[in-house]
Amino acid sequence: MNIASNIDSLSYYSATRKYDLRFPALQGDIEADVVVIGGGFSGINTALELAEQGITNIVVLEARHLGFGGTGRNGGQIMAGIGHDLDKIKNQVGDEGLRNIVAISNEGQRIIRERIQRYDIDADFCNGYAYMGYNKRQEKTLAQWEKDFRQMCPNDDIELLTGSRVQSIIGSEAYSCALKYMGGGHVHSLNLLLGEAKALTSYGARIFENSPVLDVEYGPRITVRTGMGSVKASKMLWACDSWLNGMEPFLHRKTINTQAFQLATEPLSDEMIERISPIRGAYSDIRPVIFYYRVTNENRLLFGSATQFVEYTPSNLAQWNRALMLEIFPYLDKVKIDMAWGGWMAVGENLFPQIGNIPGQPNAFFVQGYAGFGVTPSHIVCKVLAEGMNNGSDRYNLMSSVKHMDIWGKDTFRQSILTAGKCWHQLSGYWTGRR
Numbered sequence: 001m002n003i004a005s006n007i008d009s010l011s012y013y014s015a016t017r018k019y020d021l022r023f024p025a026l027q028g029d030i031e032a033d034v035v036v037i038g039g040g041f042s043g044i045n046t047a048l049e050l051a052e053q054g055i056t057n058i059v060v061l062e063a064r065h066l067g068f069g070g071t072g073r074n075g076g077q078i079m080a081g082i083g084h085d086l087d088k089i090k091n092q093v094g095d096e097g098l099r100n101i102v103a104i105s106n107e108g109q110r111i112i113r114e115r116i117q118r119y120d121i122d123a124d125f126c127n128g129y130a131y132m133g134y135n136k137r138q139e140k141t142l143a144q145w146e147k148d149f150r151q152m153c154p155n156d157d158i159e160l161l162t163g164s165r166v167q168s169i170i171g172s173e174a175y176s177c178a179l180k181y182m183g184g185g186h187v188h189s190l191n192l193l194l195g196e197a198k199a200l201t202s203y204g205a206r207i208f209e210n211s212p213v214l215d216v217e218y219g220p221r222i223t224v225r226t227g228m229g230s231v232k233a234s235k236m237l238w239a240c241d242s243w244l245n246g247m248e249p250f251l252h253r254k255t256i257n258t259q260a261f262q263l264a265t266e267p268l269s270d271e272m273i274e275r276i277s278p279i280r281g282a283y284s285d286i287r288p289v290i291f292y293y294r295v296t297n298e299n300r301l302l303f304g305s306a307t308q309f310v311e312y313t314p315s316n317l318a319q320w321n322r323a324l325m326l327e328i329f330p331y332l333d334k335v336k337i338d339m340a341w342g343g344w345m346a347v348g349e350n351l352f353p354q355i356g357n358i359p360g361q362p363n364a365f366f367v368q369g370y371a372g373f374g375v376t377p378s379h380i381v382c383k384v385l386a387e388g389m390n391n392g393s394d395r396y397n398l399m400s401s402v403k404h405m406d407i408w409g410k411d412t413f414r415q416s417i418l419t420a421g422k423c424w425h426q427l428s429g430y431w432t433g434r435r
Helices: 041-052 086-105 107-118 136-152 163-168 189-202 270-276 317-328 377-390 394-400 410-428
Strands: 028-037 058-061 129-133 158-162 177-181 206-208 213-217 222-226 229-238 256-265 282-285 292-295 301-305 337-347 354-358 361-368
Touching (some): 028 041, 028 222, 041 058, 041 377, 086 107, 086 394, 136 158, 158 163, 189 206, 229 377, 256 317, 317 337, 354 377, 354 394
Parallel strands (some): 028 229, 058 206, 229 361
Antiparallel strands (some): 129 177, 158 177, 222 229, 256 337, 282 292, 292 301, 354 361
């Protein structure tokens, strides 16, 4: 297989998709109860939640194909939590609100498991996760996480490992500590999405691919126009994340796009996989800009990260990511790289997912800004969002009450803003126990 080295390249997920789902482009003028713009996890999950609640006259519009964005480019990690540093929103939601958000945050994993079982989705789900640390500061952080995780998930296998015991879960000498969390794991995210889309259509919802939206006209009945048709609906959802392309100015101001990059090795021997990952799990360190990686059903290693300080696009994604991989697994120096790809991530100032209404438009909803942690959080965030779109809920009121700052100058100074943000994020990691 040829190495692909640009951001629109074939990913591991596209190369190993199991569902041959194809949907037509929208042609003509149609009506619906809800129209969703975006065919990734956010759009499909919210639509499926609504369909399960009895709202089935739904139309999903995808500009390219399902999973073209972050859903088909990510690490596939099923991890705990809902945002990066929840203390950043504590001043807005208060102590009780923060406790409620923490209680919500671990539901995403349960939803994924139940959905896979309910709809018989073939998504290579596998239990096993570990958060990795390099030093005593990070060990102290992981020790606190162990207490928090045990409180949230008392029935899961959770254990803080230090020294030589770290080798029992990973074949690397790079780390001094690790938090094993067997309630987490990993999944083939594109196959999960496609299985969820198949389930959505079983309720009668309609999906249209290759149907980029050109215009939205708000009102009691919202009109969404594409090049060859239109949808009129009572409610709508913006679910574009990093692929919004400036279509809605209010949302455009709230996030800035950054990039992450991954590779997939050639298939490895069972012995090599056992050495790399005795738990056949997924891993990430806890630094402000993480390394994240996992093994696959075909015995490949997927390895990803983002630039640590300066925002730029490496000229050769395979070579760039391979150098990072060898920092953790130097004995893979002879292993071939089959695929390398990148993807955009929408990041807000507080790194917390954004949901709510477009100001002045009570029937126009939005979700965006997962800041790279979207596989698991999207499932619980979109459940809460669907509650808000249907009859409302206290959980929706809480999460939508979080305010998000405009990011000024993002169109002109994107790289400079992100570079400054990364440097500050890395520096702050020293006193938050993340570096």
